[in-house]
Amino acid sequence: MKQFLKLSHILMFAIAATVQLAVTSCNDDEGNGTPVITGVRVCDPEFADSLFSKSAQGQIVAIVGQNLNDATAVYINDQKVSFSTTMNTSHSIIIKVPAETDGFELKAFNSALNEEIRVETTHGTATYPFQVLAASPVITRIQATYPREAGDVLNIYGSNLVSIDRIYFTDIAASDLAGVSEIGGQQVEISDYDVVVQDHYLDSKTGSYTTTSQLSLIIPELSYDAGSLVIECAAGVRYINYTKRPGAPVIRSISSDMPVVGETLVIGGNDFVQLDSIIMGDVTYKPDEFTVAETEAEIRIPITKVPSYASQGGITIVTPGGKATVDEFFQYETLLNDFTYDAEQPLSVNLGWGPDAVYMTGDETGIGGTGTVAHFDSYGQWWGQMTFFQRDWSGSGYSLPGSDLIPDDVTSDKVCLAFEVYDNNSSFNNGGAGYQGYFRYSLWTGSNTDAETPDIVYDNFAWDDYEAGTFTNPDGPTLQDSEGEAHVGQWYRAVVPFSALTTVDGDGVVNGYPYKGLTYKDIREKGINIVRIMSMTQGTKSGSVDVYIDNVRVICIQ
Structure with missing residues (x-):
């Protein structure tokens, strides 16, 4: 039964595990047969019947099986993991899943590693498929020229888009996917994609490792004009709205309502896609007079001309998806x-x-x-x-x-x-x-x-x-x-x-x-x-x- 290890009450796990092991060690005869790993459990009674095949970094888990006594070494991803011999019985070994901040390597960034737990004992070796997870994935945006057609390149930007199990489109909007246990709809599978950027680094703010990600794929034939792009990673499922035609732009912030010549006006918002023009009263700025961020969420305009006093004021952004207007701009x-x-x-x-x-x-x-x-x-x-x-x-x-x-x-x-x-x-x-x-x-x-x-x-x-x-x-x-x-x-x-x-x-x-x-x-x-x-x-x-x-x-x- 594949599940994510979500509990982090380490002290509770350890106490529960110690009590369980004490009882077990009094009733079990230590076996000398071939060691076998049957699963991995968290040390908590609430999940006593659950076995796991993946874990977040830093979790306390119990490796369960038969003939696991007299263990001499435990490995995860071919890397040695410390364990307490006093917590080692014929039926279990308590370990803490290592973290990258301790020098541990993930399969996602070293393909030569085996994603498994390996227990070596005095009387044999046992292995069990097991995956240590990267940080939670995030999709920040997707980008492709509108109108989006089959055969066009779609770029996907985000973080921790690693250990990917599936990528597909569905005709269900992202807003309707929140909280669902299983994604349905009319799905179109992506069988091939390119990894453009995977910049893995230690984030000084969070103290943990993260990965700046960019993927690229070819848009398939889709019978629907709108839906979601879904990426299923080992560490979680993420989705984002997908449309063949652009949405209308949205203005969320403007750095000044009355900038002067020589000032750089900064506009924040969404869907600043393929801008046609920016209109300020009786003045128009064309695409070669401003820059749009790659995120399509910010515009920077070096002000070289301003509306006349006779104009009606206001600022309007024009894109193929529509217009966005703010009236409180150059109101003299x-x-x-x-x-x-x-x-x-x-x-x-x-x-x-x-x-x-x-x-x-x-x-x-x-x-x-x-x-x-x-x-x-x-x-x-x-x-x-x-x-x-x-x-x-x-x-x-x-x-x-x-x-x-x-x-x-x-x-x-x-x-x-x-x-x-x-x-x-x-x-x-x-x-x-x-x-x-x-x-x-x-x-x-x-x-x-x-x-x-x-x-x-x-x-x-x-x-x-x-x-x-x-x-x-x-x-x-x-x-x-x-x-x-x-x-x-x-x-x-x-x-x-x-x-x-x-x-x-x-x-x-x-x-x-x-x-x-x-x-x-x-x-x-x-x-x-x-x-x-x-x-x-x-x-x-x-x-x-x-x-x-x-x-x-x-x-x-x-």
């Missing part, structure tokens, strides 16, 4: 400031507080940017450069995105002040003992002459020991993205959730979180009249600031 209604002044219809006006950032075109920066960008370039202490803008000279306040872009009930931890940023190796994020600088973000709900309006700020800076000059950035690095990471030498989107903004007293001590617990509707009703972004230093250690900022906006990150 979310912009507070792009630093590109239009006298006829200004998006924002500079109040002129200084020292002012330097405003440059993307061509002048040498690192990209769309239109005009703000450049913070200084070396010093305390009061750095800033951008200090309001909507217009009348102080009417910014027009924030409507509820069609950010739903009214979204909470303030999901509503963010966002901007594209390029850090050209500034002195930030140095471990809390060096440059004591950061960026301060300020929102004013009143005008710059309204003394009653509190300054709402975000610093992300706290002293550990002022005298020692040590500090922390409590929320993570300065200029962090939505994943809490800061990057150097590339454009990316930085965000600050409204829930993190604070009010401070005259000494700069936090005394409230005015947006915490509010909804986007509440934020809109409060309004925003002035946005200031400035570089600051709290201590006495100077450092360099070389940062470019563009497209300051309000967005929702779910």
Whole structure:
């Protein structure tokens, strides 16, 4: 009866086995006939009637049979295995199945080995077919040009696709195979396949061996257009959906909703197969302008052009299988400031507080940017450069995105002040003992002459020991993205959730979180009249600031 050894309660096995052997050894006369192995059992009463012909590495098992007493050596896969002579009777030997991390070799990676248990005794030798299993198999993806036809090459990618017993197609969808004990349907056998990659290595993260696998086969004649590809390995059965025609693409993530020229936009998802185009408003990118990962789950687009302000926004991926669209992309209604002044219809006006950032075109920066960008370039202490803008000279306040872009009930931890940023190796994020600088973000709900309006700020800076000059950035690095990471030498989107903004007293001590617990509707009703972004230093250690900022906006990150 072939089964997998699933129990790993080693101590329980050993105790049960010891008790069983003690009773057996008192009642058995040791035999001197030819030794015979009749099976392998786990040392647990629940499986007392079960025999096994395969095992995971590291399991405790009992080799059972007749005339096994006076064993001198035990081998698995032609490799010697240690055992306790005190646990050796005429009817059984207790062993621990060796593991690759102990230097044990599997038949899958050394074809010269015999997959068997061999017991040598003083009065003969016994063998028994037995397989030590590799790690559990995984199919991550399959790849072939669409439409898939008989005779085309299908590549299969995964891990631990070794010791394969069968490969076949079935007309049953993978979603309907979960939990079934036996796979049915209309099956078409694959009698031949090629092993393209079998990279067997010790995974430093898991501490166990794994195998990067790639197989290749010829697609057979199939009477159905969809079903599953099934691979039965000694260590398990795995399956994956198979279709002759591609499925519609799915967008799961976008690295920025408003990337600038010079930025690499990264899109994550599924079924990015044979892309025809990527449409951004009134701009189209063709296949020679972007790259698709081999996994067909990621697209990288070096941004060279962006939609016009007159476009409707949104991004659409077009494949033979259909389209995927995300509307929350290049929605210029979310912009507070792009630093590109239009006298006829200004998006924002500079109040002129200084020292002012330097405003440059993307061509002048040498690192990209769309239109005009703000450049913070200084070396010093305390009061750095800033951008200090309001909507217009009348102080009417910014027009924030409507509820069609950010739903009214979204909470303030999901509503963010966002901007594209390029850090050209500034002195930030140095471990809390060096440059004591950061960026301060300020929102004013009143005008710059309204003394009653509190300054709402975000610093992300706290002293550990002022005298020692040590500090922390409590929320993570300065200029962090939505994943809490800061990057150097590339454009990316930085965000600050409204829930993190604070009010401070005259000494700069936090005394409230005015947006915490509010909804986007509440934020809109409060309004925003002035946005200031400035570089600051709290201590006495100077450092360099070389940062470019563009497209300051309000967005929702779910």
